[in-house]
Amino acid sequence: MSYNELTKWIESGHTLIPNFLLQNYKRIGLTDTEFIFVLQLKAYIDKNIPFPNLALIAENMGIAEKEVFSLLHNLMQKQMILMETKNDLSGKVEDSYSLDPIYQRLFQLMERSEKKQPIQQQEKNIMTMFEQEFGRNLSPIEMQTIATWIDMDHYPLELIESALKEAVLNRVYSLKYIDRILLAWEKKNIKSVKDLVQQQSTRPQSNQDKFDEKARTDAPMEVPLYNWLENDADA
Incomplete structure (x- = not known):
């Protein structure tokens, strides 16, 4: 690798993937392909490109552009991606994609997990009580x-x-x-x-x-x- 290639690689930036998303994307209703598409969108959003060219994402994923449009349509139908329109500082209209619905689902999943933990512990306690009283497993x-x-x-x-x-x-x-x-x-x-x-x-x-x-x-x-x-x- 040449120095110029290394510089280009560094300047391309990095995309941080939350471990909770990585571990639970299927639990919130994402397929493997949809998850990769979401990561592609996140990479552009992280680089301050909130409305990327879907043809570039199709090229990155190695699939047809119509498949990317289908992925986007399905995720919007499932209310997991929002397309927002707002004015920038100069008054120009801008479109952008938002992943907030995905983060909201992750938050709800986390809340349910936290509420379930005490209940699971109580279930373990009562199982232990039965074993103690019965004198066996x-x-x-x-x-x-x-x-x-x-x-x-x-x-x-x-x-x-x-x-x-x-x-x-x-x-x-x-x-x-x-x-x-x-x-x-x-x-x-x-x-x-x-x-x-x-x-x-x-x-x-x-x-x-x-x-x-x-x-x-x-x-x-x-x-x-x-x-x-x-x-x-x-x-």
Whole structure:
């Protein structure tokens, strides 16, 4: 490489690609070819050429110009690229492409990921709780069952924990048994530990079901032991 070629290469500039975009472009709806096209646009925008000649991009990508027009049209239809018209300082009308919709989608994806992390940690915690109470590792099917309770049935984690406690106190280490408890509570419109305590207070308890009063005072939200499936035809 000659010095002139090196100088030309340096002066051509550099395009910074955010790692989050590189890692998630498919998650926001870009195909591989669309992603390359977006990078081509970004390279020109970074060089202060906001409305580049699409023929040059077609040449860079090694595809027909009509394919580039099709890519642009599809991305505008998907509301991932905007074409804006505004006046410059001299009053001359200028067109430009904006990648802001892509950055907005990335931001929304990042927000969803941040919100999901605490939930995922809570799911891990409850899986660990089941393994500790059962005294063994959960099978993949059992993990999927618990995930279904959380993600599809939308049972609150506190209710799942209470159902686990009921099963353990009754010495039944079975997810099927716990599932029946959760279904019984759902039929009774029990949606929280508070609902559960209120429902329990309206039903007679056997001597086995009663708590020590001091323990009840120390832990007011503890759920009294009650065999929800015994003599309960609708469960």
